[in-house]
Amino acid sequence: MRLFIALALPSDSADELDRLLTPLRPAWPGLRWTGRDAWHLTLAFLGEVDEGHLGNLTGRLGGASAHHSPLSLWLAGAGAFPARGRARVLWTGVKGDRRGLARLARSVAGVARKAGVPLAEEERRYRPHLTLARCRAPVDVRPLVEELAGFHGTPWVANEFHLIRSRLGAQPRYETLGTWRLRERSRKRRAREAGKADDSPSPGPGEGPPKGLARSA
Numbered sequence: 001m002r003l004f005i006a007l008a009l010p011s012d013s014a015d016e017l018d019r020l021l022t023p024l025r026p027a028w029p030g031l032r033w034t035g036r037d038a039w040h041l042t043l044a045f046l047g048e049v050d051e052g053h054l055g056n057l058t059g060r061l062g063g064a065s066a067h068h069s070p071l072s073l074w075l076a077g078a079g080a081f082p083a084r085g086r087a088r089v090l091w092t093g094v095k096g097d098r099r100g101l102a103r104l105a106r107s108v109a110g111v112a113r114k115a116g117v118p119l120a121e122e123e124r125r126y127r128p129h130l131t132l133a134r135c136r137a138p139v140d141v142r143p144l145v146e147e148l149a150g151f152h153g154t155p156w157v158a159n160e161f162h163l164i165r166s167r168l169g170a171q172p173r174y175e176t177l178g179t180w181r182l183r184e185r186s187r188k189r190r191a192r193e194a195g196k197a198d199d200s201p202s203p204g205p206g207e208g209p210p211k212g213l214a215r216s217a
Helices: 011-021 051-065 098-114 142-148 187-199
Strands: 002-008 040-048 071-081 087-096 129-139 156-158 160-167 173-181
Touching: 011 071, 040 098, 040 129, 040 160, 051 098, 051 160, 051 173, 071 098, 071 129, 071 142, 087 098, 087 142
Parallel strands: none
Antiparallel strands: 002 040, 002 160, 071 087, 071 156, 087 129, 160 173
């Protein structure tokens, strides 16, 4: 299975991005523009994963979600890989809580390694972005990047991440295999729960840890 872990783009933000790109696409027919179903913010690309690792991976991802808070993010500007003058990928950037986003990316990547999944892009530095278009041969997209430079999307709150399976083909298809909410507990709450555990060796009803709290990875 070809898997990756990602944040989904809200429908309102996808609408906004689509309106921005609609008049630009006809002027750049050499680019293979991505569609709305492919608009994800990838946290970790896992590549081909043996189905036997799936249960361990999903269990650990559930544990990791408890250690991260929701993230305030927005799309902005544009760039290209490997360079604007010889681009193979055109992207828009991600602004907002980039530190929290990077921490989440490191966390899910670490969880995947503990689950026995070697990351396909382990050596690359995490650079949050959303892919807008690809091209088979390098293209000079400097004018396009300049045109998109002033883009500043509407902020949204990312409160969950997904494990997604991609099926390659003329029209790639995506299937969500699992979704986990970001729900980090506050320091005060953690201290309060720890205090209850110390004071009450045999807690009665309602005194134990919150129901549904996933174990730490």
